[in-house]
Amino acid sequence: QKPVPAAATHTLSKLTIAVLPFTPLYADPEAQHLGDSIALRLADVLTNSPFDIISPAKSMQYRGSAKARAAQGLHADFLIDGDVRREQGTIHVALRVIDGHRNTTVVAGTFERAAAEADGLPDQIAAHMSSLSPITHGLNTTLGWDSRVVAAYFRATYLQAVRKDFFGANETAREAAQNAPDNAFAQALHGFTAAILADAMSPDRKPAMV
Numbered sequence: 001q002k003p004v005p006a007a008a009t010h011t012l013s014k015l016t017i018a019v020l021p022f023t024p025l026y027a028d029p030e031a032q033h034l035g036d037s038i039a040l041r042l043a044d045v046l047t048n049s050p051f052d053i054i055s056p057a058k059s060m061q062y063r064g065s066a067k068a069r070a071a072q073g074l075h076a077d078f079l080i081d082g083d084v085r086r087e088q089g090t091i092h093v094a095l096r097v098i099d100g101h102r103n104t105t106v107v108a109g110t111f112e113r114a115a116a117e118a119d120g121l122p123d124q125i126a127a128h129m130s131s132l133s134p135i136t137h138g139l140n141t142t143l144g145w146d147s148r149v150v151a152a153y154f155r156a157t158y159l160q161a162v163r164k165d166f167f168g169a170n171e172t173a174r175e176a177a178q179n180a181p182d183n184a185f186a187q188a189l190h191g192f193t194a195a196i197l198a199d200a201m202s203p204d205r206k207p208a209m210v
Helices: 031-046 064-074 115-129 132-136 147-163 166-179 184-200
Strands: 016-019 078-087 090-099 104-114
Touching (some): 016 031, 016 064, 064 078, 090 147, 104 147, 115 147
Antiparallel strands (some): 090 104
């Protein structure tokens, strides 16, 4: 059995997230402004989550190749990063949640909107990310955390809020709960996703699905 990484001794309330500026992949005077607006809006909405959000004044300095040093330079446990591209009149925003200790992507998603309505993308994406709060509401955030469990948390909330994949979210949480049977956060996460799944399923399917 591998030892628990030192980072996992932090408390949930001290887990830090940095939102980096989204990189524009097309030439347009407004492209960088849109990428920055998405990052700033996300940082703003995440201040209502139980995590410590690194000041945008610091995180927005990491652009281009400097992003590779962001987790270490900002002492961030997780990064939210992405890019913006334009194809045939549609803006596509790729969003990634990255484990800053393992440098692995735990969530990858895409948002789309007509170019003429691109100004609405920051609020659209922020609305989905605001779903990070309900699962942790009422939990004891002084408990120690396991980065594997937090990664599952990000995946589960993305599957629920964006993909509406309640079964996938529950399976993600179930695996986390099985891998960390003594972790109260993992058990609460599974309980939350199971309740959402049960509410979405027809009565005859609930016992088997949850």
